[in-house]
Amino acid sequence: MVIKMKIDTIKTQADNALMPTYAHFPVSIEKGNGATFIDSEGKEVIDFGSGIGVNSLGYNNEGWITAVTEQLKKVQHTSNLYYNSTVAEFADALCKKTGFDRVFLCNSGAEANECAIKLARKYSFDKYGENRYNIITLVNSFHGRTMATITATGQEHYHKFFDPFVQGFKYVESGNTEQFLKMADDTVCAIILEIVQGEGGVVPTDFEYLKTVEKVCREKDILLIIDEVQTGMGRTGKLFAYEHAGIKPDVVTSAKGIGNGLPMGACLCTEKCANVLTAGTHGTTFGGNPVACAGAKYILNTLTDEFLVEVAEKGDYIREKLCEIEEVNSVSGLGMMIGIELKTKNASEIAKKCSENGLLILTAKNKLRMLPPLVITKEEIDKGLEILKSFLED
Numbered sequence: 330m331v332i333k334m335k336i337d338t339i340k341t342q343a344d345n346a347l348m349p350t351y352a353h354f355p356v357s358i359e360k361g362n363g364a365t366f367i368d369s370e371g372k373e374v375i376d377f378g379s380g381i382g383v384n385s386l387g388y389n390n391e392g393w394i395t396a397v398t399e400q401l402k403k404v405q406h407t408s409n410l411y412y413n414s415t416v417a418e419f420a421d422a423l424c425k426k427t428g429f430d431r432v433f434l435c436n437s438g439a440e441a442n443e444c445a446i447k448l449a450r451k452y453s454f455d456k457y458g459e460n461r462y463n464i465i466t467l468v469n470s471f472h473g474r475t476m477a478t479i480t481a482t483g484q485e486h487y488h489k490f491f492d493p494f495v496q497g498f499k500y501v502e503s504g505n506t507e508q509f510l511k512m513a514d515d516t517v518c519a520i521i522l523e524i525v526q527g528e529g530g531v532v533p534t535d536f537e538y539l540k541t542v543e544k545v546c547r548e549k550d551i552l553l554i555i556d557e558v559q560t561g562m563g564r565t566g567k568l569f570a571y572e573h574a575g576i577k578p579d580v581v582t583s584a585k586g587i588g589n590g591l592p593m594g595a596c597l598c599t600e601k602c603a604n605v606l607t608a609g610t611h612g613t614t615f616g617g618n619p620v621a622c623a624g625a626k627y628i629l630n631t632l633t634d635e636f637l638v639e640v641a642e643k644g645d646y647i648r649e650k651l652c653e654i655e656e657v658n659s660v661s662g663l664g665m666m667i668g669i670e671l672k673t674k675n676a677s678e679i680a681k682k683c684s685e686n687g688l689l690i691l692t693a694k695n696k697l698r699m700l701p702p703l704v705i706t707k708e709e710i711d712k713g714l715e716i717l718k719s720f721l722e723d
């Protein structure tokens with residue numbers, strides 16, 4: 330049972346205590362099931378955002394809750410100075426399922442990218458010595474909010490207020506092979522990119538470009554780092570989105586859906602980087618927490634080939650339905666990572682109206698954005714799309 334409470338009371342309390350870093354929607358999520366939750370006033374709401382691509386198995390997933398609570402009853406934290414069987418089993422399962430050799434477990438996407446950045450710099454330092462530290466990143470990318478990852482983020486407005494920024498990042502336009510070739514000189518140790526730029530407006534990276542980047546990286550021993558924080562763990566209908574492009578990175582970062590809401594990030598690497606970050610060169614207190622690992626192991630087992638096919642099919646179904654709406658100009662993304670460009674209406678205003686009328690939908694730049702729980706049902710999709718349609722055809 331949800332205890333009803335006025336949103337204004339919650340809003341006042343939160344706004345008086347929390348730093349004003351977020352433009353909150355006036356919705357309080359109190360109790361959920363699948364892709365549907367009950368808000369503080371007892372109203373049912375369809376969730377097309379899943380906490381920005383995090384709650385991949387939706388709310389109240391029985392198997393995941395059992396895995397997490399069973400672990401909670403055993404041990405909640407060990408410190409990374411000691412072993413734990415759940416952590417060991419999860420790390421082993423993750424490496425085997427993804428085909429990578431080693432993983433560093435942390436707590437967020439930014440931390441996973443920090444790890445990848447440090448790994449790339451040290452890989453190069455160990456092998457080539459000083460001054461080969463530059464990292465190429467793409468214009469319009471998003472890699473996190475820490476000092477290094479906002480610097481890696483290729484969007485000007487993140488590069489304000491916090492000077493001095495971290496040195497050694499160079500920006501190239503996505504899809505511009507010539508620019509990349511010019512930039513990829515002997516001062517460069519890595520390139521980091523997203524397969525679909527999520528925060529940048531659900532913009533896919535050209536597959537031919539990715540293949541060229543991969544080839545050049547191999548030739549020059551530049552590490553190819555793919556940021557799969559938003560695109561990974563089944564979101565696009567593949568375990569990782571780079572599989573769509575037929576490439577294989579040296580390093581891949583993951584977060585969001587890997588934990589289904591418990592904080593988790595992962596930086597995975599191939600054999601050649603496996604022993605770069607040694608004892609004392611990197612670490613975290615909470616990373617690889619046994620409770621998060623128990624849940625993540627359950628999620629990993631859920632992401633079968635069959636499940637991923639269903640994700641792709643649901644994505645296709647949503648796209649088809651969206652394309653029937655007159656106001657929709659184009660639909661971008663892969664699988665259940667969907668950007669919706671409108672013809673005349675303002676995406677933020679539509680998202681606000683939806684949030685007041687039983688549907689949460691995200692925005693990215695000038696688009697509406699959908700990142701529904703991967704387990705969303707057809708009924709929930711139809712119900713949510715009806716609400717969206719009512720405002721798009723208004």
Ligand SMILES: Cc1ncc(COP(=O)(O)O)c(C=O)c1O
Pocket residue numbers: 436437438439440442471472473474523527528556557558559584585
């Ligand atoms: C592609 C990408 N990388 C990194 C991040 C940062 O992840 P976190 O907010 O967990 O630090 C995000 C978050 O939206 C992301 O979309």
